[in-house]
Structure formats: structure tokens, C-alpha cells
Amino acid sequence: MKNLYLGVDIGSVSINIVAIDEANKLQFKLYTRNSGNPIELVKKGLSKFEDEIEIQNYQISGVGVTGSGRQLIAYVLGADTVKNEITAHARASTYYHPDAGTIFEIGGQDSKLIIVEDGIAVDFAMNTVCAAGTGSFLDHQAERLGVPIEEFGGLALEADRDVRIAGRCTVFAESDMISKQQYGFTKPEIIKGLSKALVRNYMNNLVRNRVLEGRYIFQGGVAANVGIKAAFEDEIDAEVTVPEHHDVMGAIGIAMLAKRDVKRSGKASSFRGFDLTEQQFETKSFECGDCANNCEVIKVIADGKVIAVTGDRCGKWEASLIGDSVVSSETDSRKEESSADKISKKKNKDPEEIEVDLYKVDPEEEKQVMKELEELEDQEELEESDKDEKEDNVLV
Amino acid sequence: MKNRKIGIPRALLYYYYFPFWLKLLTELNLEPVISDSTSRELLDKGVKKSLSEICVPIKVMIGHLINLDQKEVDYIFLPRFRSIRKGVVLCPKFLGLPDMVKHSLPGLNTELISDQIDSKNDNIADYSNHQKLAAVLDIPKKEMKKALKKAAEFWQRYRKLLYKGYLIDDFAKIEDIEALENLISKFETDNNFPQSKRKKIKTAGKEEVVDIALIGYVYNVFDQYINMDIINKLKEMGVRVHTFSMVAEEIIEKELSSLRKPMFWEFTNKLYGAAEHYFKNDKIDGVIHLTAFGCGPDSMLGQILEVDAKENNKAFMTLRIDEQTGESHIITRIEAFIDLLRLKKEKN
Numbered sequence: 001m002k003n004l005y006l007g008v009d010i011g012s013v014s015i016n017i018v019a020i021d022e023a024n025k026l027q028f029k030l031y032t033r034n035s036g037n038p039i040e041l042v043k044k045g046l047s048k049f050e051d052e053i054e055i056q057n058y059q060i061s062g063v064g065v066t067g068s069g070r071q072l073i074a075y076v077l078g079a080d081t082v083k084n085e086i087t088a089h090a091r092a093s094t095y096y097h098p099d100a101g102t103i104f105e106i107g108g109q110d111s112k113l114i115i116v117e118d119g120i121a122v123d124f125a126m127n128t129v130c131a132a133g134t135g136s137f138l139d140h141q142a143e144r145l146g147v148p149i150e151e152f153g154g155l156a157l158e159a160d161r162d163v164r165i166a167g168r169c170t171v172f173a174e175s176d177m178i179s180k181q182q183y184g185f186t187k188p189e190i191i192k193g194l195s196k197a198l199v200r201n202y203m204n205n206l207v208r209n210r211v212l213e214g215r216y217i218f219q220g221g222v223a224a225n226v227g228i229k230a231a232f233e234d235e236i237d238a239e240v241t242v243p244e245h246h247d248v249m250g251a252i253g254i255a256m257l258a259k260r261d262v263k264r265s266g267k268a269s270s271f272r273g274f275d276l277t278e279q280q281f282e283t284k285s286f287e288c289g290d291c292a293n294n295c296e297v298i299k300v301i302a303d304g305k306v307i308a309v310t311g312d313r314c315g316k317w318e319a320s321l322i323g324d325s326v327v328s329s330e331t332d333s334r335k336e337e338s339s340a341d342k343i344s345k346k347k348n349k350d351p352e353e354i355e356v357d358l359y360k361v362d363p364e365e366e367k368q369v370m371k372e373l374e375e376l377e378d379q380e381e382l383e384e385s386d387k388d389e390k391e392d393n394v395l396v
Numbered sequence: 397m398k399n400r401k402i403g404i405p406r407a408l409l410y411y412y413y414f415p416f417w418l419k420l421l422t423e424l425n426l427e428p429v430i431s432d433s434t435s436r437e438l439l440d441k442g443v444k445k446s447l448s449e450i451c452v453p454i455k456v457m458i459g460h461l462i463n464l465d466q467k468e469v470d471y472i473f474l475p476r477f478r479s480i481r482k483g484v485v486l487c488p489k490f491l492g493l494p495d496m497v498k499h500s501l502p503g504l505n506t507e508l509i510s511d512q513i514d515s516k517n518d519n520i521a522d523y524s525n526h527q528k529l530a531a532v533l534d535i536p537k538k539e540m541k542k543a544l545k546k547a548a549e550f551w552q553r554y555r556k557l558l559y560k561g562y563l564i565d566d567f568a569k570i571e572d573i574e575a576l577e578n579l580i581s582k583f584e585t586d587n588n589f590p591q592s593k594r595k596k597i598k599t600a601g602k603e604e605v606v607d608i609a610l611i612g613y614v615y616n617v618f619d620q621y622i623n624m625d626i627i628n629k630l631k632e633m634g635v636r637v638h639t640f641s642m643v644a645e646e647i648i649e650k651e652l653s654s655l656r657k658p659m660f661w662e663f664t665n666k667l668y669g670a671a672e673h674y675f676k677n678d679k680i681d682g683v684i685h686l687t688a689f690g691c692g693p694d695s696m697l698g699q700i701l702e703v704d705a706k707e708n709n710k711a712f713m714t715l716r717i718d719e720q721t722g723e724s725h726i727i728t729r730i731e732a733f734i735d736l737l738r739l740k741k742e743k744n
Binding site for chain 2: 068071084086087120121122123126209292295
């Protein structure tokens with residue numbers, strides 16, 4: 001039986017599922033549009049996966065979930081690794097392109113820049129308050145111009161000249177585009193102008209004063225757009241590489257990370273199995289009124305059984321689930337620990353008790369403290385030498 | 397005679413001076429009443445009553461004042477911090493705070509006591525900084541001076557512990573002066589290590605422990621609601637957290653002396669000094685600048701830190717907080733930042 005590792009990327013615009021083997025070779029790849037029901041789409045994706053490969057020859061040894069919708073789907077799948085998309089993207093591109101220096105990633109609702117040195121990510125930036133210049137804006141404009149999004153980029157290449165379009169904000173960009181249309185500029189010219197504006201926006205918001213080094217990798221859903229790729233090449237005056245699986249790099253990265261984590265921990269995967277495609281999932285939410293925070297608490301229910309509770313700041317609803325022994329085995333052990341921690345902290349309303357418990361939560365930690373006490377002396381020595389150093393610095 | 401109740405908002409410099417104020421009021425036989433911890437409800441009320449353009453920490457402050465007003469206290473103590481360093485003032489919003497409050501909250505029932513704090517250094521215990529308090533509450537000068545001295549001594553003890561590496565978080569939840577005194581004595585006498593100096597920290601999957609300096613103003617770094625509990629999130633991810641309040645004054649002053657001239661605002665200077673100290677320290681893996689959206693002084697500081705981080709080859713990230721940010725963007729960013737530091741560490 002061969003091991004397969006599943007990677008799932010729940011983005012705002014697309015949902016991607018991949019499976020890699022021990023040698024990181026892609027065995028299955030699925031890119032679907034997120035039409036608003038991620039659980040159903042993941043279930044469908046898994047069924048398709050089950051149909052396409054000869055499942056009896058394989059076993060799922062690890063599952064990783066990333067993307068903005070990672071939390072919910074992680075509960076549904078029983079994921080081993082739940083991580084942010086920046087780390088996942090960096091992992092995949094540095095694997096395929098160890099010589100990468102700069103990674104541009106533009107997805108549905110966010111854009112990222114990752115700086116790589118010697119194969120590891122050393123710096124990153126992510127768009128802050130504004131979604132200007134991301135995939136969903138392009139989608140919207142393609143629709144408005146009546147051009148299928150797949151042809152959108154190609155059209156830009158047909159234009160000999162471009163028009164200047166404001167790149168700072170999509171509201172201005174759109175009004176600019178409409179007025180340029182009224183002046184009689186052609187669609188390709190406007191699209192080319194838009195592509196340039198988008199890249200300008202990216203440079204101003206994410207790159208800022210960073211120095212970019214080659215090789216340049218461009219990935220994410222928008223990397224399929226040859227117009228944007230050309231605009232990037234124009235802007236940095238160098239060749240930009242679009243990886244073969246640019247649209248599912250996040251999913252590949254998280255599958256690799258899941259593989260690593262499972263190997264490291266030596267535990268079996270907590271994947272809930274392909275049976276979950278038959279299960280009925282629903283989410284319920286309610287507003288907890290126990291304190292002034294009024295958190296919106298979300299319950300994830302599989303076939304009538306609550307498998308996860310989330311959204312509470314204090315962790316007490318999350319913890320309520322842990323008490324239920326039937327489901328506790330299915331929840332992430334890390335969660336259990338932290339929730340249990342929180343319960344013990346919550347119990348200590350009396351300040352005197354807090355005092356005692358602040359740094360000695362359990363006997364194991366007590367032991368640790370004793371060990372550290374022994375190390376006290378050399379620690380102090382270190383600090384003293386540290387101080388000397390500081391003085392030196394000042395003198396210089 | 398029943399003790400008079402003096403309300404103190406749990407906002408802005410509360411996190412810096414609360415042991416001083418608690419001790420001072422108790423010594424004067426007054427009953428300090430602290431507003432509740434920041435919550436969604438409290439912030440919502442503050443936002444409604446504030447100027448829309450103002451930064452979140454001020455909106456939080458307004459919320460806390462509304463909260464205190466409902467607690468039926470006799471007075472609210474809201475000093476006007478003008479300066480705590482020679483020739484340097486605080487952010488203009490601090491200078492105008494009592495006036496701003498009067499106009500934002502015309503319906504406030506409780507009388508404010510707003511002494512102007514003009515101090516050469518962090519020690520604000522001078523009698524001149526507390527004249528109004530003495531006058532309104534009819535406290536003899538001698539008694540006031542005695543209480544101020546005791547409060548200052550108590551505050552210094554607390555600060556020494558911070559310099560030893562304790563987080564303000566370790567103390568800030570305690571409102572009862574006796575409990576606080578006990579805790580401080582306990583930390584002083586036992587040889588326990590604060591989290592910032594512990595060698596072994598549990599991490600998921602035996603990952604490397606990383607050291608992160610979280611640079612930001614006390615009211616952003618230690619208000620668990622407004623920063624989405626970032627300190628505990630970092631700790632859970634296996635991070636030793638360091639903050640500017642752990643860096644001794646002498647070190648900050650030394651770092652500052654390398655500037656051609658200090659910046660115009662206090663606390664910005666302190667953050668700068670602490671950040672420079674952390675930049676040069678090999679034990680620190682990365683620096684996070686936590687800033688409130690629209691913070692004026694931080695627009696300067698942030699740029700300087702960005703440049704200096706690069707010069708010192710230190711990983712650096714800016715985290716912006718605002719009134720309506722979801723948790724996921726903070727988690728995504730700190731997680732990615734920690735992953736990046738871990739990769740770097742594991743490679744070496």
C-alpha cells in the first residue's frame with residue numbers, strides 16, 4: 001500500500017485539492033471555483049478523487065488544510081496540519097524552484113509577496129486593508145467587459161498601447177476604465193492598462209522599498225493571466241516563471257507540510273476517512289451572551305453529532321466539547337491541551353490562586369523549573385556578558 | 397466615613413502605571429475602582445461616542461470611561477499626560493485627552509480629576525503632578541507626599557520585576573492591592589523564571605522555540621481584546637515573548653543617545669530604544685511591530701524600524717490592529733512569521 005498525502009486549499013475564490021506521494025509527485029489535482037459551499041465542494045472533490053485513483057492501493061497518511069477557510073474544513077476532514085497559506089505557498093515553490101528569489105502570489109482576495117534566500121522564505125508581505133488588484137476584481141471587470149476570464153489576459157497582449165488607469169483603488173480604477181471606454185479605447189487597450197495598474201498597485205503596496213532578486217516566480221489563480229504576467233515582466237524588467245501547477249501551489253505546499261508533521265510526530269493521520277463524503281454536515285451558530293464580548297459561536301455538526309465548536313474568545317464552548325469523551329478523540333490534540341489549559345485558568349478566579357499557578361501549572365513544569373534553577377548561574381553569566389556587549393556597542 | 401470611590405479607566409497608560417495608582421489611592425484611604433476589561437460591548441460604546449477618525453486606543457478609552465460612569469464612582473481619575481521626559485511630550489491625543497473626553501461625552505455624570513503630569517522622567521510621583529487630586533479630595537499636602545512616595549517605591553519594585561523579564565500581563569489582571577503586593581513579593585523572593593527567560597517551552601511537534609520581541613505601546617500590547625490575545629497566541633505557538641517594558645531604562649537611554657535627537661513623542665522613544673536593543677541581540681529571532689491603524693507617532697517609528705531591521709539583518713513584521721479586524725488575518729501573519737523564523741533556525 002502506498003502512502004498519499006492530501007492537501008486542501010480553501011480560498012475565497014477557488015477550492016483546490018491535491019494528493020502527493022512519498023516522492024512529492026502529484027497524483028491528483030483538482031481546481032474548482034468556490035461557489036459558496038466549501039463543505040459540499042470538498043466532499044465532491046473527495047468523491048472524484050476516490051473515483052479517479054485505485055483507492056485500494058493507497059492509504060491517506062496525512063491531511064493538510066490551508067487557505068482562509070481552513071478552520072472549518074480542517075474539522076470536517078480531521079486534518080493533521082492546519083496552516084496559513086503563506087507558509088504553504090512558500091513551501092511548494094521553494095520545492096519546485098529551489099533557486100527562487102521572489103514569489104509573487106495573487107489569489108482571489110489577497111496578494112502576497114514572499115522573499116526567498118537560499119531556498120527558505122525570509123520575508124513576506126500581504127495586502128492589508130484593501131483587496132484592490134486581486135483575482136476577484138479581475139473577475140468582476142471581465143464580466144463587466146463581457147470577456148470570459150480565461151481570455152482576459154490574452155486580450156491584453158493584443159494591444160499595442162495601453163491607457164493609464166488608476167491602480168490605487170478599484171473604485172477609481174473602475175470609473176477610470178468606464179471613462180476611457182467612453183473615449184473609444186479598445187477593450188484590449190483597456191485590459192492592458194488595467195493589468196499594468198494592478199501590477200503597479202502590487203509594487204506600491206507589497207514590494208515598497210524591498211530589493212527583489214531573481215528568480216521570479218508568479219503563482220496563484222491570477223498567474224494564469226498572461227496579461228498580468230507580461231505586466232510583471234515589464235515592471236521588473238526580467239523573466240517571470242509561472243510554475244506548472246501554479247493554481248494549486250498552496251494545496252501542494254500544505255500536503256508537503258502535512259507529510260512532514262505526520263512523520264515528525266510519528267502518529268497516524270487523524271483523517272476521518274472517505275466515509276465523510278456520505279455524511280451530512282451542517283454548521284449552526286449562536287451568540288453567546290455570557291459576557292460582554294457576545295461572541296458568535298459556531299458549531300460544526302456531522303450526522304447530528306457535534307464535531308467542533310469554535311468562535312468563542314474565552315474557549316469555554318470549545319472546551320465543552322472536550323468533556324464529551326465520544327468526540328474528544330476526533331479533535332486535534334493540540335486544541336485539547338490549550339482548552340484544558342484555559343479551563344484550569346478560568347477556575348482560578350481568586351487572585352491568590354492565580355499567584356500560585358502562574359508559572360507552575362503542572363508537576364512536569366515544576367521539574368522543569370528545578371532544572372532551570374540549576375542553570376540559573378550560567379544564565380546569569382550569559383546575561384552579564386550580554387550587558388558588557390551592550391556597553392561596547394554604545395561606545396562604538 | 398465610607399471610603400470614596402475613585403474610578404480608573406483600564407486603558408492607555410493604565411497598563412504602565414496601575415501599581416502606582418492602586419497603591420496611591422489605597423494609601424490615601426480611597427477605594428480604587430477599575431473599569432471592566434475591554435470587550436466588544438465596551439468598545440462598541442466607545443466607538444459610537446468617539447470621533448470616527450481617531451485611533452482605536454482612544455476609542456477604547458472612551459468606552460472605559462462610559463463603563464466607569466455606570467459604576468457609580470465618586471470621581472474618575474484621568475490625568476493629562478503632558479511629558480515624562482525632558483523636552484519631549486506625549487502624543488497630542490494624550491495632551492488633549494480630558495478635553496476630548498468632555499466633548500465626546502457631554503453626558504458624563506462623574507466628575508473628572510485631571511491633573512497635568514509634567515515630569516522629567518517616568519517617575520510621576522511629584523506633588524505638583526497631583527495638586528488637583530489633593531485639592532478635590534481635600535487631602536493635606538503632607539499626607540499626599542507621603543502616599544506618593546510609597547506609591548513610587550511600590551511602582552519601582554514592580555518595574556524591577558518587569559526588567560527581570562516579567563510581562564505586564566502577569567500583573568495587569570489584578571485589581572486588589574493586597575493580592576498585587578503578595579504577587580510582587582512572591583516574584584521578588586522566589587527564583588522562578590518568567591516566560592521570557594525559560595529555556596524549555598512546550599511546542600507542538602517539538603518545534604524550535606523562537607524569541608520574538610513584540611514592540612508596541614502598552615495599551616496595544618497588553619489589552620487582550622484589542623490585540624486578539626496576541627501574547628497568548630504567540631505563547632501557544634512556542635514563542636518566548638519580549639516587550640519593551642522588559643528593557644531597563646539605562647539600556648533604552650543608551651540606544652537613544654545614538655539618535656541625533658530624540659523623537660518628539662514619548663513612549664515612541666522608549667519603543668525605539670527597546671527595538672534597537674532587540675535588533676542587536678542575537679537571542680532575538682524576530683521583531684513584530686504592533687501598531688494601531690492611524691497611529692501618528694508610529695508612522696515615523698515604523699519606517700525607522702523597518703530600515704534598521706534590515707541593517708541588522710533581523711526579521712521584522714508590522715501588525716496593524718483596528719476596531720473591526722477578524723482574528724484570522726492576525727493568526728495568518730504571526731503563524732507565517734513564526735514559520736519563517738523556525739525554518740531559518742532549523743537550517744542553521
